[in-house]
Amino acid sequence: xxxxxxxxxxxxxxxxxxxxxxxxxxxxxxxxxxxxxxxxxxxxxxxxxxxxxxxxxxxxxxxxxxxxxxxxxxxxxxxxxxxxxxxxxxxxxxxxxxxxxxxxxxxxxxxxxxxxxxxxxxxxxxxxxxxxxxxxxxxxxxxxxxxxxxxxxxxxxxxxxxxxxxxxxxxxxxxxxxxxxxxxxxxxxxxxxxxxxxxxxxxxxxx
Amino acid sequence: xxxxxxxxxxxxxxxxxxxxxxxxxxxxxxxxxxxxxxxxxxxxxxxxxxxxxxxxxxxxxxxxxxxxxxxxxxxxxxxxxxxxxxxxxxxxxxxxxxxxxxxxxxxxxxxxxxxxxxxxxxxxxxxxxxxxxxxxxxxxxxxxxxxxxxxxxxxxxxxxxxxxxxxxxxxxxxxxxxxxxx
Numbered sequence: 001x002x003x004x005x006x007x008x009x010x011x012x013x014x015x016x017x018x019x020x021x022x023x024x025x026x027x028x029x030x031x032x033x034x035x036x037x038x039x040x041x042x043x044x045x046x047x048x049x050x051x052x053x054x055x056x057x058x059x060x061x062x063x064x065x066x067x068x069x070x071x072x073x074x075x076x077x078x079x080x081x082x083x084x085x086x087x088x089x090x091x092x093x094x095x096x097x098x099x100x101x102x103x104x105x106x107x108x109x110x111x112x113x114x115x116x117x118x119x120x121x122x123x124x125x126x127x128x129x130x131x132x133x134x135x136x137x138x139x140x141x142x143x144x145x146x147x148x149x150x151x152x153x154x155x156x157x158x159x160x161x162x163x164x165x166x167x168x169x170x171x172x173x174x175x176x177x178x179x180x181x182x183x184x185x186x187x188x189x190x191x192x193x194x195x196x197x198x199x200x201x202x203x204x205x206x207x
Numbered sequence: 208x209x210x211x212x213x214x215x216x217x218x219x220x221x222x223x224x225x226x227x228x229x230x231x232x233x234x235x236x237x238x239x240x241x242x243x244x245x246x247x248x249x250x251x252x253x254x255x256x257x258x259x260x261x262x263x264x265x266x267x268x269x270x271x272x273x274x275x276x277x278x279x280x281x282x283x284x285x286x287x288x289x290x291x292x293x294x295x296x297x298x299x300x301x302x303x304x305x306x307x308x309x310x311x312x313x314x315x316x317x318x319x320x321x322x323x324x325x326x327x328x329x330x331x332x333x334x335x336x337x338x339x340x341x342x343x344x345x346x347x348x349x350x351x352x353x354x355x356x357x358x359x360x361x362x363x364x365x366x367x368x369x370x371x372x373x374x375x376x377x378x379x380x381x382x383x384x385x386x387x388x389x
Contacts, residue, residue, distance in 0.1 A: 089303045100309045100318050144366070 002184070047072045047171050051128075067128045067176040071120035072169060075146045076112055080168040083109040083143035087170065094179045095121055095136040113170055120174050130176050137179035144169035314386070328386070333344060342377050360387075 007096060010050045012196040058065060059143040084189075086109045102114040146167030153163040295301075309318055312325035319325040339360055347353065357374040361367065362383035367376055 085301070085303050089305065103318060104306055104309055105303070125354055157373055 016114060067124065067130050069120050069124045069128050069130070069136075070171075071116055071174070071176040072171045073112055073116045074169045074172075077166075078112065078168050079166045080111045080143045080145045082107065083113075083168050083170060086110055086113055087141040087143050089118075090138050090172075091141045092179055093138055094134070094180060095138065095174060096134055098138050109170075112170075116170055116172055117174075120172055124174060124176075131189050135176055135178070136174045137177065138172060139175040140171070140173040142171045144171060332386070335387070339377060339379060342379060344376075347379060 004010050009101055047070055050068075055065065056178065086105065086107060089101065089105075090113065093101065099117055102110040102117070121136060124136060125133050146169055148167060149165040151163045151165060153161045155161060169202070237244070306320070308321040311317070312319060312328060314320045314327060315327045315331075316325040317325055343358070354375050358377055359367065359371045359374045360377045360379060362379050362381060367374075
């Protein structure tokens with residue numbers, strides 16, 4: 001058996017991360033992964049597996065860590081660009097408000113999103129020890145590109161184009177607690193930040 | 208030398224012909240004399256005959272000439288970058304605005320818009336009216352048999368009023384719903 005796991009075999013096993021899904025509880029990373037490209041969210045770890053993350057027990061003096069619930073809907077027939085508008089509309093709202101807004105929106109994606117939010121709310125109460133189902137807010141909400149089907153679109157003069165039948169994913173993260181207060185970022189703030197960034201620069205290898 | 212000059216001449220004549228035809232189509236200029244008469248005798252006799260007899264002079268660069276002509280279609284000069292596209296697609300006007308006219312229905316507690324009937328209550332009423340219509344269908348027993356008098360729906364334990372004497376009575380075997388007033 002040991003001779004089989006050599007060279008190419010090991011590389012193959014390492015290349016496919018989902019071959020042996022780990023059942024061990026994950027240790028929480030102390031520093032947050034900032035500056036991640038959005039596509040990295042979908043490769044590894046997958047959105048569904050983020051729910052299995054287990055934090056070490058909290059110390060007595062620490063403030064209570066709010067519950068996080070990750071949910072998604074994969075590969076449904078809608079455009080990721082059109083879903084993006086709905087996803088950004090819902091970002092930062094409390095779950096009741098989000099569901100209300102989606103109920104009265106005429107877009108096709110609103111129906112899918114409302115299902116996902118209701119399911120996530122249900123999951124939160126049943127599996128993630130959330131006491132009040134209204135005490136949740138949408139922390140993250142994004143759309144992703146699904147696997148497209150390709151079809152031929154016939155034009156005149158024997159020309160053809162390849163048509164994409166679009167599919168998309170929807171990802172949502174609910175966090176327990178009241179929604180955070182929205183700070184209005186004015187143009188003055190943006191200018192101030194830009195100037196501070198310019199002042200923070202250091203020129204390396206200089207005198 | 209000779210062939211190059213003739214080639215250039217044929218190009219020039221073809222472009223002029225195209226422009227004249229375009230101007231004619233646009234209706235902006237009146238018909239000019241044929242452009243061939245203006246050019247000198249440096250053209251070979253074969254080409255000259257060909258141009259005089261044939262209406263359609265196919266210059267070698269005719270189709271791109273159409274696009275570069277003065278009065279022809281607008282076309283993008285450069286590819287729009289993804290940054291430019293994003294700022295246009297994500298501008299404030301294109302984002303979906305939140306609705307402020309959502310409130311709970313006082314009757315059933317479901318959400319409704321202020322100027323629109325509650326969907327749940329409307330569905331409830333629809334179901335009851337469908338049952339009343341089925342009852343009417345049974346009473347009439349066929350198409351085109353609606354009476355000329357009014358119809359009154361009576362529920363369990365109700366009798367016809369003095370006002371409802373001349374009206375057709377439809378009985379529904381259930382308690383009167385709270386929202387259906389007399």
